[in-house]
Amino acid sequence: MxxxxxxxxxxxxxxxxxxxxxxxxxxxxxxxxxxxxxxxxxxxxxxxxxxxxxxxxxxxxxxxxxxxxxxxxxxxxxxxxxxxxxxxxxxxxxxxxxxxxxxxxxxxxxxxxxxxxxxxxxxxxxxxxxxxxxxxxxxxxxxxxxxxxxxxxxxxxxxxxxxxxxxxxxxxxxxxxxxxxxxxxxxxxxxxxxxxxxxxxxxxxxxxxxxxxxxSKIDLRKKIVQFTLEKKQLTGVTARVGIVLDISGSMRNLYARGVVQEVVERILAVASKFDDNGVLDVWVYDNEFSRMDSVTERDFGDYVKREILNNRSIHKFGFNNEPPVMEDVIRKYTKEEKKDKTPVFIIFINDGGVVRATKKVIKNAAVQPIFWQFVGIGNSDFEVLEGLDNMTGRVVDNADFVHLDRIEEVTDEELYDRLLNEFPHWLKAAKEKRILQP
Known part of the structure; x- marks a missing residue:
């Protein structure tokens, strides 16, 4: 009717x-x-x-x-x-x-x-x-x-x-x-x-x-993160959160449409619940990389346009090369700031074409207090990342991969549920192997 x-x-x-x-x-x-x-x-x-x-x-x-x-x-x-x-x-x-x-x-x-x-x-x-x-x-x-x-x-x-x-x-x-x-x-x-x-x-x-x-939309998203943390039995867990953003040529349209800005805002809600200071560390990379100023709730508005797209010193829209930016992530948390023993949760956004040398970096980093959550967006080839769960020779399984074809159409509930699915298992395994303090 x-x-x-x-x-x-x-x-x-x-x-x-x-x-x-x-x-x-x-x-x-x-x-x-x-x-x-x-x-x-x-x-x-x-x-x-x-x-x-x-x-x-x-x-x-x-x-x-x-x-x-x-x-x-x-x-x-x-x-x-x-x-x-x-x-x-x-x-x-x-x-x-x-x-x-x-x-x-x-x-x-x-x-x-x-x-x-x-x-x-x-x-x-x-x-x-x-x-x-x-x-x-x-x-x-x-x-x-x-x-x-x-x-x-x-x-x-x-x-x-x-x-x-x-x-x-x-x-x-x-x-x-x-x-x-x-x-x-x-x-x-x-x-x-x-x-x-x-x-x-x-x-x-x-x-x-x-x-x-x-x-505030980020306040609403923090409520969803809190609900997810309770479901995953992660309440009370403190972690530092970082995001690595692919800025290779194939990502140009997602930056232009504001999708990447939205991703930063959604991940910032995770950092706000895990980190007492609510700080999200940010990297961008193509065949080069840049370590950005960290972002908080006070300054996340137009962050991508203001700090990345309008920043002429950042190399943009080249080809993929993941190992250098990953090594910088490791360097920051294990050498420059080694006194901080807090576990690190890295969300790595990529739209395909990951170089095979990435696997070696992940394997060598298994003894570090860093968990790598790779997120594949689009419909490109994710052969390297899809093989993460089958990688052998690691002390602990320190990486996970989820594929979200159109991340802008995925609800916050689903996004946070999938992002935080493997992290609690790594926390437990890393404590058992003394990578993290019990």
Whole structure:
């Protein structure tokens, strides 16, 4: 059933429906635009009473497990799944939203997004119950209240809202009663003037929003890292974190599209949880290499453009040669800073064509307190890296390889899960061999 804006439709009435999937789809006109779906679990008063009732990529599962956020397939972008039987009776409504990350600051607006839709599906049968296409009337907005699921006479119904909202994610949070950190960001520059349009109970944003609040994306990613650390039993582990970035000719497009900047930001969230100082050490390499100034949360904005692309002293877009930069990584942590006995976690980004001499460096470095997590992006030849797990003659297995064809399309949850999969095993083995202090 195709829904129109303002229309209400039965969801559970006359159906045996246990789980509902709400699948979001869109097409962004700008490849650098970040768009996120979320759900707010609301009380009878229309408030999100706890932070835990805000379900998004940084908090993907509600406390009762009834509502989950995930990446979607079959052409959809993201999905919210609701288990009707497990949902707390305190949840009277579920507001479904879509936001542009820092839309005001980056001047990314809903007019640049097309093909917006929401599909309601019976998870068990796969049947599409309703489809709501919306957004053709939007322009400068940076957020949308797509619709609401709500209880009515013991059943669930859906209200197709599709109304724009100024101020992005933080303004939505304020509107639904959540507190967010104060910041100088323009994320909610007009928060005090905004309200959800088209809902039955239009509520103005509180006056306190005159000091623009913001939810920093790196803070949200740190929450996902923390969740992953708990799952991998890595809480309490301290490590130094570094990233080595391939800047050979085949990487030119990924630098130009901002993909590499996004990778740095995502890995910085790992460093922020592992290192008390929140420092991420950075190297770039092609047939030459450069050791960069380390980056922190205070200065990561436009880091790649500012410190790498605009730096004429850095050799760029040549051919691959991994051993020299790897030797410099080893030199930094084992010679220049040898008094620091903290384990080192190196994330090595490469898009193929690794020279075979890399294997010898890894083998010789097995006695050092350094774990090498190689990440292959794109669809090039990764023969050398794919053979890491079969390498013999090492004291411990000190390297791992994961292949992520389009890393920009991989969710933070999956990225952190795969990056941190082998690290705890190396920590244990390195302590047993006295490479690390027990």
């Amino acid at each position: 195709q829904l129109l804006k303002g229309q209400k439709a039965d969801v559970t009435k006359g159906r045996s429906l246990n789980e509902l999937i709400l699948s979001f789809g869109w097409s962004a006109g700008n490849a650098q635009m970040g768009i996120d779906a979320a759900a707010f679990l609301l009380s009878e008063q229309g408030r999100c009473e706890r932070d835990e009732d805000f379900i998004f990529y940084g908090n993907p599962v509600s406390q009762d497990g009834a509502v989950t956020h995930a990446a979607a397939g079959n052409g959809d972008k993201e999905s919210i799944t609701v288990s009707m039987s497990r949902l707390s009776p305190k949840a009277a409504r579920i507001a479904l939203t879509l936001t542009i990350y820092e839309g005001e600051r980056l001047n990314h607006r809903m007019k640049d997004v097309s093909g917006l839709y929401l599909r309601l599906l019976d998870r068990q049968s796969g049947e599409e119950l309703h489809r709501f296409e919306y957004g053709s009337d939007l322009a400068q907005e940076t957020a949308i209240v797509v619709g609401e699921l709500y209880r009515h006479n013991g059943e669930w119904k859906f209200s197709a809202v599709g109304s724009g909202f100024n101020g992005g994610l933080a303004a939505l949070c304020v509107n639904y009663g959540l507190e967010v950190e104060a910041s100088g960001s323009a994320e909610v520059a007009a928060a005090a003037e905004t309200a959800v349009k088209g809902t039955e109970d239009t509520k103005a944003v509180p006056e306190e929003a005159l000091q623009p609040p913001v939810l």
